[in-house]
Amino acid sequence: MPRTPQAVYNPSVPLNRNIGYSTSGGASGVQDWYVHVQTVDIMYVRRNQYDADTSSTLTAPVVTSNWLDMVCTVQTQNEVYENVTFSSADSSSGNLFQPHVLQLQGPDGVSGGFGIDGVVSTSSMGIIRRPVIKDAAGNILDPTGICTQTVNLVTDQMPGSYDSSYDTSSTVNGILAQAMGKLTAACPTFKSTLVDL
Secondary structure, eight states: OOOOOOOSSOTTSTTOTTTTOOOOTTSTTOEEEEEEEEEEEEEEEEEEEEEGGGOOSSSOOEEEEEEEEEEEEEEEEEEEEEEEOOOOSSOTTSOEEEOEEEEEEOOSSOSSSOOSEEEEEEEEOEEEEEEOOBOTTOOBOSOOEEEEEEEEEEEEEEESSOOGGGSSHHHHHHHHHHHHHHHHHHSTTOOGGGEEO
């Protein structure tokens, strides 16, 4: 009677991902797995574009537009675990899909919007765990490796001076979606569709 493989990841002890590592071949559920993990952290400040032609020693220049200047750090980690089994708190199949959740922190006096400055942090990593994809010869096609990039983005452009009535909770998700799409260009293994907006 084949020994039941143990979980390579025990959700009750998340800091030790090697608990129950098993390579007992032939046991039910043992296979090759692809695991993708991603995070994003953003620091931002609102900038102004000025019209220098309207300034003098007595008057300040007119603000022609404003935007969010974002500094984003994105990281993805892609690994293949060979000949193991996973259990999951969500599924007995071992498959796992956990949306990437972002948290907006520190906007200045704006209810639900970005405000003048603040941060957007990852409050829950995005995770995909599934069986690997193989070609007809049995070669694993899934990418592996770590991608870490720091990217500057210009988002949320508005005409004139900053107007908080245009910076609300209903506009945040669209602006973050644009930023997530741009991060894919810097780190191709980043999955913008995994982000829960």
